[in-house]
Amino acid sequence: MALRPGTVLYHLREAGLSIIRNGWLALASTGVVTVALLIFGGSLLFVLNTHHVIGDIESKVEISVFLKSDVSPRDVEALGTRLQQRPEVAEVRFISKEEALQIVKQDLGDKADLLAGMEKDNPLPDTYRVRTHHADQVAALAAEVATWPGVEQVRYGQEVVERLLAVTRWARLVGAGAMFFLAGAAVFLIATTIRLSVYARRREISIMKMLGATNWFVRSPFLLEGVILGLTGGLVAVGLTMAGYFPLVSVLESALPFFRLVSERQVLLPVFGGLVLFGLILGTLGSFISVHRFLKV
Amino acid sequence: MLQLYNVTKIYPNSIPALLDVSLRIQRGEFVFLVGPSGAGKTTLTKLILREELPTRGQILFNGKSITRLRPSEVPYLRRRIGVIFQDFRLLPNKTAYENVAFALEVTGASRREIRRAVPAVLARVGLADRAHLFPAQLSGGEQQRVCVARAIVNNPLLLIADEPTGNLDPENSWQLMRLFEEINRGGTTILMATHAWDIVDQMKKRVVALSHGRIVRDEQEGAYGYGA
Ligand SMILES: Nc1ncnc2c1ncn2[C@@H]1O[C@H](COP(=O)(O)OP(=O)(O)O)[C@@H](O)[C@H]1O
Numbered sequence: 128m129a130l131r132p133g134t135v136l137y138h139l140r141e142a143g144l145s146i147i148r149n150g151w152l153a154l155a156s157t158g159v160v161t162v163a164l165l166i167f168g169g170s171l172l173f174v175l176n177t178h179h180v181i182g183d184i185e186s187k188v189e190i191s192v193f194l195k196s197d198v199s200p201r202d203v204e205a206l207g208t209r210l211q212q213r214p215e216v217a218e219v220r221f222i223s224k225e226e227a228l229q230i231v232k233q234d235l236g237d238k239a240d241l242l243a244g245m246e247k248d249n250p251l252p253d254t255y256r257v258r259t260h261h262a263d264q265v266a267a268l269a270a271e272v273a274t275w276p277g278v279e280q281v282r283y284g285q286e287v288v289e290r291l292l293a294v295t296r297w298a299r300l301v302g303a304g305a306m307f308f309l310a311g312a313a314v315f316l317i318a319t320t321i322r323l324s325v326y327a328r329r330r331e332i333s334i335m336k337m338l339g340a341t342n343w344f345v346r347s348p349f350l351l352e353g354v355i356l357g358l359t360g361g362l363v364a365v366g367l368t369m370a371g372y373f374p375l376v377s378v379l380e381s382a383l384p385f386f387r388l389v390s391e392r393q394v395l396l397p398v399f400g401g402l403v404l405f406g407l408i409l410g411t412l413g414s415f416i417s418v419h420r421f422l423k424v
Numbered sequence: 425m426l427q428l429y430n431v432t433k434i435y436p437n438s439i440p441a442l443l444d445v446s447l448r449i450q451r452g453e454f455v456f457l458v459g460p461s462g463a464g465k466t467t468l469t470k471l472i473l474r475e476e477l478p479t480r481g482q483i484l485f486n487g488k489s490i491t492r493l494r495p496s497e498v499p500y501l502r503r504r505i506g507v508i509f510q511d512f513r514l515l516p517n518k519t520a521y522e523n524v525a526f527a528l529e530v531t532g533a534s535r536r537e538i539r540r541a542v543p544a545v546l547a548r549v550g551l552a553d554r555a556h557l558f559p560a561q562l563s564g565g566e567q568q569r570v571c572v573a574r575a576i577v578n579n580p581l582l583l584i585a586d587e588p589t590g591n592l593d594p595e596n597s598w599q600l601m602r603l604f605e606e607i608n609r610g611g612t613t614i615l616m617a618t619h620a621w622d623i624v625d626q627m628k629k630r631v632v633a634l635s636h637g638r639i640v641r642d643e644q645e646g647a648y649g650y651g652a
């Protein structure tokens with residue numbers, strides 16, 4: 128069938144009239160699409176930001192290389208040189224056991240006298256603090272350095288990173304579950320709306336078939352109706368998400384300067400575009416189901 | 425142009441609605457299909473329009489098998505056949521003009537074609553001045569003429585009318601018959617199922633009589649016949 132502008136306009140007008148006629152049901156199906164996509168968008172942004180934070184932490188992660196207490200000063204120095212020569216290492220700092228004790232004392236503040244007398248028998252090890260060029264080099268380097276002679280233990284911000292990853296796993300799971308359920312409900316509601324439209328226009332449909340309309344011509348307004356409902360739901364969801372997210376970004380920016388939410392356009396645009404696309408898919412799916420089940424020709 | 429070969433139609437759980445019907449209609453003919461209620465007249469029109477498939481037998485329209493059409497080809501068959509019903513089947517929320525234009529719109533015709541064809545065909549059925557009235561504002565006879573305009577606006581090869589005078593008074597029925605004759609003179613083949621014996625008797629056209637799903641009579645310049 129040739130898609131003439133007149134034909135497209137005809138389908139659009141028919142779809143619009145159907146939506147108005149369906150009133151509350153059309154509103155409800157759009158609403159459910161919106162809620163499903165809000166949850167989807169919300170969890171997506173949450174996961175995105177947690178990953179952002181993880182990246183932040185990882186890039187600041189230092190490897191602490193604790194040395195054995197019986198290592199000679201010459202070997203300590205040799206270890207430092209060996210670290211420095213690694214291509215992935217950006218910076219190496221040596222913290223002697225005396226400095227380490229100073230730091231602990233500073234941290235304790237007025238309770239520093241708890242450590243009185245420790246200078247004589249300092250239990251803290253000599254330490255190298257190592258920074259890598261890239262976060263993804265941390266784990267491998269740490270594992271290797273741990274096997275070097277003279278090294279007692281190697282630690283880095285592993286625990287924090289893993290805890291954050293666990294949180295995002297949960298957020299993903301809960302978000303996906305809720306969204307799956309709501310997406311199903313949205314498709315069902317849209318299918319019901321379209322079924323009512325088909326029913327309301329069954330007379331017209333039988334006349335169209337008698338006049339030689341192709342199946343696609345008969346189905347188009349109904350498919351379009353579903354697409355419009357889904358698309359509207361998607362656009363509303365994006366609007367609401369933006370209205371909620373951007374103020375949050377600026378509030379957090381002034382309240383917690385070190386904790387910055389993702390606000391780059393090239394990251395957010397695919398998220399919002401994806402929401403609209405997802406609404407479109409839900410609408411198309413819902414109307415497809417009804418059109419194929421109730422417009423058998 | 426239309427050939428039926430040993431066509432039988434049995435609806436599920438039912439006695440045969442058509443039994444071993446063979447029929448040949450030439451281009452340009454005017455054929456009355458008569459017979460009592462339940463004889464199978466409507467079933468025959470449904471088979472030609474591919475609304476139903478025959479249980480057995482073969483139907484050819486314009487040299488092509490109707491029974492073997494793919495579903496996607498059915499719309500194009502229907503565009504070559506105009507249909508008129510007893511109950512009009514007009515869309516109440518469209519004007520006469522829009523109802524006729526609808527037949528062209530569903531085939532994807534351009535606005536220009538529609539603007540050219542619709543006024544012409546409305547004039548042909550004598551409704552030029554009624555174009556912008558809704559079905560409810562038209563008399564029964566006028567509504568049926570809108571249906572005729574809608575059925576012929578695509579220049580069909582065949583015009584099928586299933587009891588088209590069933591809801592019309594004698595005056596309007598005769599007006600419709602004069603219109604049919606005029607359309608038939610233009611070359612369109614007409615197949616009209618009817619109960620109206622007085623019309624059949626006076627028109628002196630070919631008469632095919634059905635009874636219990638069988639063709640019991642087929643006469644040129646026939647009459648409705650006794651007891652049928
Ligand atoms: N859809 C159907 N299902 C079952 N039986 C049908 C159906 N349509 C028609 N029939 C039966 O087929 C026979 C012929 O009906 P029909 O073709 O409508 O006759 P007519 O138009 O001559 O009155 C009747 O006995 C009728 O009850």
Ligand SMILES: [Mg+2]
Nearest residue numbers: 465466467586
């Ligand atoms: Mg009948």
